[in-house]
Structures are given as C-alpha cells and as structure tokens.
Amino acid sequence: MQLNLAILPGDGIGPEIVEVALNVTKAVAEKFGHTLSYEYALVGACAIDKTGAPYPDETHALCMKSDAVLFGAIGDPKYDNNPSAKVRPEQGLLKMRKDLGLFANIRPVSTFASLLHKSPLRADLVDGADFMCIRELTGGMYFGRPQGRSEDGNTAYDTCVYTREEVERILHLAYKFAGQRRKKVTVVDKANVIATSRLWRQIAQEIAPQYPDIETEYMFVDNAAMRIIQWPKSFDVLVTENLFGDILTDEASVITGSLGMLPSASIGIHTSVFEPIHGSYPQAAGKNIANPLATVLSAALMFEYAFNLMKEGSLIRQAVNASLEAGFVTEDICSNGQPHT
Amino acid sequence: MQLNLAILPGDGIGPEIVEVALNVTKAVAEKFGHTLSYEYALVGACAIDKTGAPYPDETHALCMKSDAVLFGAIGDPKYDNNPSAKVRPEQGLLKMRKDLGLFANIRPVSTFASLLHKSPLRADLVDGADFMCIRELTGGMYFGRPQGRSEDGNTAYDTCVYTREEVERILHLAYKFAGQRRKKVTVVDKANVIATSRLWRQIAQEIAPQYPDIETEYMFVDNAAMRIIQWPKSFDVLVTENLFGDILTDEASVITGSLGMLPSASIGIHTSVFEPIHGSYPQAAGKNIANPLATVLSAALMFEYAFNLMKEGSLIRQAVNASLEAGFVTEDICSNGQPHT
Ligand SMILES: CC(C)[C@H](C(=O)O)[C@@H](O)C(=O)O
Numbered sequence A, B: 001m002q003l004n005l006a007i008l009p010g011d012g013i014g015p016e017i018v019e020v021a022l023n024v025t026k027a028v029a030e031k032f033g034h035t036l037s038y039e040y041a042l043v044g045a046c047a048i049d050k051t052g053a054p055y056p057d058e059t060h061a062l063c064m065k066s067d068a069v070l071f072g073a074i075g076d077p078k079y080d081n082n083p084s085a086k087v088r089p090e091q092g093l094l095k096m097r098k099d100l101g102l103f104a105n106i107r108p109v110s111t112f113a114s115l116l117h118k119s120p121l122r123a124d125l126v127d128g129a130d131f132m133c134i135r136e137l138t139g140g141m142y143f144g145r146p147q148g149r150s151e152d153g154n155t156a157y158d159t160c161v162y163t164r165e166e167v168e169r170i171l172h173l174a175y176k177f178a179g180q181r182r183k184k185v186t187v188v189d190k191a192n193v194i195a196t197s198r199l200w201r202q203i204a205q206e207i208a209p210q211y212p213d214i215e216t217e218y219m220f221v222d223n224a225a226m227r228i229i230q231w232p233k234s235f236d237v238l239v240t241e242n243l244f245g246d247i248l249t250d251e252a253s254v255i256t257g258s259l260g261m262l263p264s265a266s267i268g269i270h271t272s273v274f275e276p277i278h279g280s281y282p283q284a285a286g287k288n289i290a291n292p293l294a295t296v297l298s299a300a301l302m303f304e305y306a307f308n309l310m311k312e313g314s315l316i317r318q319a320v321n322a323s324l325e326a327g328f329v330t331e332d333i334c335s336n337g338q339p340h341t
C-alpha cells in the first residue's frame, strides 16, 4: 500500500518524539511491504518564527494531499503568559482543526500494568480501566461567533453553537466505536442548563434506538468529572462537545499514570491527524529524555484508523509493551524514579 | 445577636439533614445567648408540586428578609431524564441564585483523617489537602442570552457573557480569602481560546499587584482538571467562572473521599445561602441513613460568614470532629462499610 504522510514535528520535544515515531513507521512499512512517502512542514511557534503564521498555507496544502498527518506538539514559553498576543501557536492548532475538518478527537485511555504505581488513583480503582473519549473538535465555543468585547472593553462574550449535522456525525462515530468495544456510550452534556446540550441530548435520544445492542447512558458534565475519578471502569465510550471534552479528556488522561503513553487521533473530513496527548514540554527539549511512546502509539492508531492496517498497528503496540517489560523506558515512567541510561 | 433564618429543606434527604443542622444551630445559638428566629419555605420539586413554581415568590420574599438561608438540596427522579420539561427543579435554583444575587459559591475542600481511606486518590497525595474553590455563580453561560434554537430547531446556541464588575467582585473576594489562608490565588480560565476568559485574565493581571503579599497563579481549565487530581495540595484558593466552577468543584469534592462532609456557602448581595454540596439523594430519603454533617458544617459556615461569629462556627466543627472520632457516623463514612446502628 502507498502511505503518504505529512510530518509536523512542531515545538519543544515535538521534533525528537516524532522522529522516533517516524522511524517506527518506516520499520513497520518496510516489514509489511508498504511504500512510505513523507514530507515535513511547520506548525506552532516555530512556524510563527519562520513564516509569521502558526499554520502556514504550505503546511495546509501538504496536509490536504496527505493520507495522514503525524503531529508532535506545539507551544513555547514565550507565548505562555501572554494569551492576548496577536499571533499565538494555539491559533495554528485551531485553524488546522477547522481547515482540515478534524471533527472528532479520539483518545483511548488505557492502563499499563507496569505504570500503575504512577497513577494518582488507588490501583484497585484504575487497574483495568479501558475507555475511549470522543471529543467534538470543530464546534462549540471554540469556533462560535460572535466572540469579543463591547466597545468600552468592559464586557466580553463568547458563543457556543452546534448544528444537528455536527452532533449526529460524532454520535454515530461514538456508536460505531462502541459496537467494536464493550457496547456502551456515555453522552456527556449539561442539558439541565444550556441549549446546545439540550440539542445534543435530543439527538442522542433519537439516535440511540438505531443501535439497539448498545447501551446509552446520559450524564451531566459535573457528574462525569466526578465519575472519571470515582469509577473509571464504568466507562466504555464517552462522547461530548468540544469544551467539555477539553476538560474531561485531560482529566481522564492523568488517572492512569500513563500521561506520557497516551496517543490520540483526530478524524477529519480531508485527512486525519495523529499526535500524543501531552504537550511540547519545552524544558525537556533536546535533552533526549522525552518519552516518545505516546507518539509511537499514535503511529499505531494511524495505521489502524487512516489505513485500516490492523496488524501493523497491533505490532507497534506489542513492541511498545515489550520495551516496557524490558524496562527500556524514559525517566518519566521509570519505576525507581531514577533516569534510565 | 438576633439571627433571622430562612429554612429551605427542599427535596429528597433535604428535610432530614436540614433538621439536624437546625438543631445544632439552635443549640449553639442558645449556648452563646443569640436569639434565633426562623421560617420554613418551599423550593425545588416539592415547590413545583405544591405551587407550580420551583422557587415561589413567597420563598423569595422570605429569603430577602432573612440574614441567611439554610438550604438542603433539590431534585427528584421524576425530572431527571427529562431535561426539556417546561418547569424543572433546577430552574428554581438558578432563579434563586440570580434573584438573591448569589455571585460567589464557596466550597472549602478539606480532608478528615478518619475518612482518607474513602478517597479514590492515593492517601499521600490527598492527606492534608486544604483548599477553597470559589465559583462565580450568577454569570457566564448559565445566564447569558441569547440562548435557544433556530426556527427549524436544528441549530442551538448559548451565550457566555461576563462584565468587568462581575469579574472584579469575585476576584477581590478570592484575594480576601487567600489573605486569611496560605496567600495563593489560582485563577482558572481558558484565555487561550475564549474571549470571556481573556477578560478574566486581563482583570486578574490588573488586580494581582494590589495584593503584593499574595501569589497569583494562572491556569487553563484543562490543566486545572489534571492538577486537582495530581497535586491537590498545590492549591490554596482556586477561583473561576460559573461553568468551569461547576465541573471543577465537583471534581474537587470527590478527591478527599468526604463528599458527604463538604459544606458550601453562596455569598449574595441580598443574603447568603448555606448548603451541603451533595444532592437530594432521593433513594435514601426517609431511611434515616443520610449523612447530615455537610449540612451541619454549612451551618458552621453560616455563623462565620453571615454573622461573623467565629467561635460559634469553630465549636460546630469541633463537635463534628468529636462525633467522627467517636465513630458516631452514618454508613457512607463508616470504615468497615457496615451501617452504623
Ligand atoms: C492549546 C489548546 C487550544 C487546545 C484546546 O483547548 O483544544 C489544547 O488544550 C488541546 O486540548 O488540544
């Protein structure tokens, strides 16, 4: 098979972890007789520095003609405490999501036996937790307009908007994934207070009967924030809107203790993007201490979701488990807390 | 001192837990020579059943002339899976908040040594955690307009609005509390994406220098959702907007294992409301198994915040600790998991 990739290393540790994942991708492609072609492009702070734009047109053009995008991370300390800077790395991320139509961000949350001691939760609560968060990624308050300030600058406003199509599309995806898993969908909203959530719940109630073998659970977002900690094993597929998803997926990502191990996929209309859930961790850049496994596991998701190559994905996962078991790990997941040499 | 209270038991276990807290209030008032007068009123599902309105005018009139309101909980299963019912108990809560100008919801999060085994977190992470969440309660998406649907019903929208006055008022309150505590304020927002959050952060950056002995920390809401689990002891006073506060305060409330023990205060323009953070727990109503201690501790906050009677509040807290140590507790916090008889 022909695999055309765009490689977007981004900022901080992005380049070094993407390099590892690309090497793994090359090895797997070779082993299975696929032809790999790839091109690099800029995104984030490094793109602002070199071109003035956080998601340059050339980068977009490359992504559009690629089958999949392997992405590192973006963000640089010089933009961190200045959220009102005119041009910011995150704008690149949001523009990329919108322009590529990346409507669904998928984050499998799973535990690794050898990392359970890193979990902030009691091991009995989290051992065996295995669920998937699906976050709507191109709607809601992130993109709703009007957004801004009154003339005197003393009143600010944001708009949250959702359309039937956006909600249906992502709910069907959630049911599709649940059908391949433990057959349960938890729809998270705040339907007791906001109108967009009432639309979500109404549509979920319309769609649920179309999947009679899948259980549907409705949960308010505040309750979900509690349940993720109290009973993570009760979830199979959790689906929610953009901003709730931003908060809940980050919450969910830390309960297993494997933050440096969690991959993600953003499924799009034009292409799909695969990236670790962690950030650009600038303090670690260039020190050869960054954990590349979340990015490597993102490459596994890429084989599976973008190319439907299941054996290739599963081989990568096996290799990751083998490294873990051999104790060949970076310092963040080293059991004795000492850097691994 | 003359203490005029409105007593709003609400639904489910509300009446029984409020009764206990009222008895404690009476005993403390008598011991310290205060004159207590109080009147009951309806709110929630029981108010809908009897008057058609979840927060009847008579209830509002009573609250307006009271120095403080002791509140139980609202909510009834018959409204639960029907978030689009025309009249719902939560509307009473929202109307009460708006009409009484309850702009700041305050939730102290603290641990009880005898309950640490109930925490979903590793004991070492949570032992000694002691922080305060301050949630803005009358602004943001809860009350912003327009809110609703397009004519064809296929598009829904909500509006989030904040004014300078609203943000300044609650930030000053946060600094006031921090000054009496460990002198750190964490301002939680999503200033990298939404305009209302950029207003919050701008105003926080203006106000922070007015409190030179207090450290100000800025944190994105997704990061805060992680940090509450990973490092709860890093917080002193956390302040945030309404919807983020809804999610984060519920998340924070479960990490200590003491959900049935946590009180709250909603500070208002016209009066203040004191209530447990847990819900109406209808399954337990009338069984004499509900834990009244969160409501009793809410009465302690009432003495302190509404009447500035610090000794009275502290005596209640001592009494609660003494009951806990004597093992005189309800089944939810009983260590062997057996009901206490
Ligand atoms: C950087 C920021 C705009 C982004 C978001 O809020 O979506 C990040 O938090 C994420 O979750 O990918």
Ligand SMILES: CC(C)[C@H](C(=O)O)[C@@H](O)C(=O)O
Pocket (backbone or CB within 6 Å): A192, A193, A222, B090, B093, B246
């Ligand atoms: C019942 C609901 C409207 C309410 C809220 O969202 O504010 C509740 O969750 C709370 O936190 O008091």
